[in-house]
Amino acid sequence: MEAIYLDHAATTPVHPEVIHEMTEQLQENFGNPSSIHSYGRKARQVLDQARRIAAKSINATEKEIVFTSGGTEADNLALIGTAYANKENGNHIITTKIEHHATIHTAEYLEKQGFNVTYLDVDKNGVVDLDELKQALTDQTILVSIMMVNNETGVIQPIAEIGKILADHQAYLHTDAVQAYGMNPIDVKDMQIDLLTVSSHKINGPKGLGFLYVGKDVTLHALQHGGEQERKRRPGTENVASIAGFRKAIEIAQSKREEHFKTYEDYQSHFLKTLEEEAVSFSINGAESDRVPTIVNISFPGTNVESLLMNFDLSGVAASSGSACTAGSVEPSHVLSAMHSEENPCTTNSIRFSFGYANNKDNVIEAAKKVAAIVKRLTTL
Ligand SMILES: Cc1ncc(COP(=O)(O)O)c(C=O)c1O
Structure with a gap:
């Protein structure tokens, strides 16, 4: 794998x-x-x-x-x-x-x-x-x-x-x-x-x-x-x-700035489209704002960051729960707390996926399918 x-x-x-x-x-x-x-x-x-x-x-x-x-x-x-x-x-x-x-x-x-x-x-x-x-x-x-x-x-x-x-x-x-x-x-x-x-x-x-x-x-x-x-x-x-x-x-x-922008935009849209096709419930943090195509932060209601990241890793998908400096910690994200409130579940059920040089259309879609399967398995709503 x-x-x-x-x-x-x-x-x-x-x-x-x-x-x-x-x-x-x-x-x-x-x-x-x-x-x-x-x-x-x-x-x-x-x-x-x-x-x-x-x-x-x-x-x-x-x-x-x-x-x-x-x-x-x-x-x-x-x-x-x-x-x-x-x-x-x-x-x-x-x-x-x-x-x-x-x-x-x-x-x-x-x-x-x-x-x-x-x-x-x-x-x-x-x-x-x-x-x-x-x-x-x-x-x-x-x-x-x-x-x-x-x-x-x-x-x-x-x-x-x-x-x-x-x-x-x-x-x-x-x-x-x-x-x-x-x-x-x-x-x-x-x-x-x-x-x-x-x-x-x-x-x-x-x-x-x-x-x-x-x-x-x-x-x-x-x-x-x-x-x-x-x-x-x-x-x-x-x-x-x-x-x-x-x-x-x-x-x-x-x-290659413009080419990269377009390519990563495509990766992000393939990733999100696949999650939708797999019928996963999710929402994007900052959805209504202008965002760079390299980063998407997704809240999966009814899940928890720690078990998501562990299971993603076991299935071969490397993502993170926020800034690398706080990865591994389950403290609510200070960024998501500032956007919502510290009690909002999204501060502990959101994952950052970020696209770049190690990706292609196929591996992005494959990752989204794995993510979807894990999210469905771990959701307790
Ligand atoms: C917005 C931002 N500022 C600063 C840094 C720190 O940069 P460096 O890892 O080069 O010290 C990072 C790294 O994650 C970052 O994302």
Whole structure:
């Protein structure tokens, strides 16, 4: 039995061209990019090229890209780095109740350091209320951090509109675009974004790598000290081979973005159609919102997440109950709790299926049939 991977929002398989690129770099380009000799210069070229391509992908400039160890570090750097650097201008931060823990736990840390944080609600479709945002803004607000696409539901947030709201306000706009990048077109200038997080392993690149876009007018304190790398914003010898692999993954994600969008949209519709044909009762969390095609979060009434996931796994279907960081735990999803209420059964009977490179039409349909059989067997209504 070949397992079927439907957990691309947790991580994605590394693209063969990325593996090829990284292997070549590891074998032939071991120099330290900070060295002035030819070995160093050769490694430096790899970084420069990757930075150029990363910047172009979001309409930024090279100086505005800071390579990090991934989405978590980029979110930490965005929040802590700007909070400390701008505390003279105010001590208020706004974020939402549905952010990834990389943002929520960082905001909680900042609360302990004396900052005030407002956690905005979302409606039942998982979208942040812009009037609530406007009301929450004060002359003390220095940062608004709202994700572009939610990692549990795939729901898209109105970032460009938020950019307009903040245009005349001192607060920076940070968006975690980890689940949006490669699916939604992103233009940081048009959308008036000051800081933006991307992670490599969600787009078929290597793990442990990402970047933070830091607009040229943003003041930010580094969280690490000890070197000049990344213009002192993230010192430490760069992970050259992984950065080369990330560059390749970005090139593929950019050049095939529309094709991928359409393909994953098809996968999601085949998956849902098969569940309907198999007469399973289900509802989609965030059904009425704009969502990315890669993620669908489905509530199966009368079931429970733990036994569903265990049985899916036994039948060879890999899915998850929400963010990978909380997978394995049966605590109600904080995202679904914010959309409904903590007592709503959907917070403990919903599964996230996420589509990508490891899928094709056949394995998506086969997975849906297995899911349907298990759901029918386990439903106790
Ligand atoms: C929305 C979002 N932000 C941040 C992260 C963390 O990224 P990384 O795994 O690269 O640290 C994830 C990973 O699940 C995510 O989905």
